[in-house]
Amino acid sequence: MTEARYSFLSHLECSRTGARHDAGILQGLSSAGAPLLARYDLEAAARVFTPETIRDRPFDLWRYREVLPIRSPRHTVRLGEGGTPLTAAPRLGAAIGLSDLHIKDEGQNPTGSFKDRGLAMAVSSASQFGVTGVALPSAGNAGGAAAAYAARAGMECLVAVPTDCPKVNRVEAFVYGADVHLVDGLISDAGQLVARLAPERGLFDVSTLKEPFRIEGKKTMGYELFEQLGKLPDLIIYPTGGGTGLIGMWKAFAEMEALGWVGSERPRMIAVQAEGCAPIPKAFEEGAEESVMCEGAHTIAAGMRVPKALGDFLILEAVRESGGRAIAVSDAELMGDALRIASTEGIHACPEGGACLSALCRMIEAGEVEADETVVLFNTGTGAKYLEAFAME
Ligand SMILES: *Cc1c(COP(=O)(O)O)cnc(C)c1O
Numbered sequence: 001m002t003e004a005r006y007s008f009l010s011h012l013e014c015s016r017t018g019a020r021h022d023a024g025i026l027q028g029l030s031s032a033g034a035p036l037l038a039r040y041d042l043e044a045a046a047r048v049f050t051p052e053t054i055r056d057r058p059f060d061l062w063r064y065r066e067v068l069p070i071r072s073p074r075h076t077v078r079l080g081e082g083g084t085p086l087t088a089a090p091r092l093g094a095a096i097g098l099s100d101l102h103i104k105d106e107g108q109n110p111t112g113s114f115k116d117r118g119l120a121m122a123v124s125s126a127s128q129f130g131v132t133g134v135a136l137p138s139a140g141n142a143g144g145a146a147a148a149y150a151a152r153a154g155m156e157c158l159v160a161v162p163t164d165c166p167k168v169n170r171v172e173a174f175v176y177g178a179d180v181h182l183v184d185g186l187i188s189d190a191g192q193l194v195a196r197l198a199p200e201r202g203l204f205d206v207s208t209l210k211e212p213f214r215i216e217g218k219k220t221m222g223y224e225l226f227e228q229l230g231k232l233p234d235l236i237i238y239p240t241g242g243g244t245g246l247i248g249m250w251k252a253f254a255e256m257e258a259l260g261w262v263g264s265e266r267p268r269m270i271a272v273q274a275e276g277c278a279p280i281p282k283a284f285e286e287g288a289e290e291s292v293m294c295e296g297a298h299t300i301a302a303g304m305r306v307p308k309a310l311g312d313f314l315i316l317e318a319v320r321e322s323g324g325r326a327i328a329v330s331d332a333e334l335m336g337d338a339l340r341i342a343s344t345e346g347i348h349a350c351p352e353g354g355a356c357l358s359a360l361c362r363m364i365e366a367g368e369v370e371a372d373e374t375v376v377l378f379n380t381g382t383g384a385k386y387l388e389a390f391a392m393e
Pocket of ligand 1: 240
């Protein structure tokens, strides 16, 4: 008997030019300086990878291994990532006039946010290629997640953190043994430090979208939604920073269509940001293909504080193609709505999760949501990591 193929990864594709890149070597950005997207032999995968064939696998993100980039179980670095609950929210739904509202609770990932999905994949891939250390800038949850998976893989991890980032995020990276560098500046300054130190120290740069596989980890949220609902939802509301999750789920839906799991139907994708850092809503309103760097970006929802995303054009493309839109909400609204999710449904939402409810309420007021539509809010992390923010309320 021949061994079942673990991954159907075939090559990497430049998201701007479509140029093909070799998936057999460690890759960062494409030769055009754009994010690379993983491509699979979906025709072959479709024969063995179906909702039925994977039914009895453990409910974590590795159940989708055929459409993930790791070639052997030996190289998977695991802490129990993915497979988070999709919780029906009937009480909250009734209060805002919806009959089929759900919350995807990503706070239940190993380090308390969905960054684990992406970094599990990036670190597994790095380990597969024999990398001994990773580096990234982080002003929020990514640093802790990277540090945890690097520790698990026996790798070094360097995290560059702006001094004004929440204390918990610095502490957790430190706890997992990372080399934490405080940078007196913005996330972009931290990024420059990483770009300088990583090559010097032989570390692989796992910054958002600078390597191809964090998207692949995050896209598994799209597969999970389909399995948990038995269909795709009508509306997905997503708190957007670098956009990996939104771009990833949009990619997953296209893969699922190619695999024959779904038809051409798609959820409307709603990208939410905070008013103090809203480059995506601004570009959306202006009909622009790319965003403009947001100066003086500020919001308590650190995960959405990305002044200019490398993959902004991919976020805007997905939102537009889906018939969705981008919405900016205030910090007062999103904090209030995080508390509302916690007190009505028992899910300690993070500020970013609260922002999804704020955006949904705006859409309901504007008559953009039918009462019986299936709506999914993303609670991207646990509110327990934001004690300082909640204490200020
Ligand atoms: C990183 C982060 C986001 C933004 O995620 P992207 O996929 O990069 O847009 C949202 N919420 C939380 C809690 C985060 O840590």
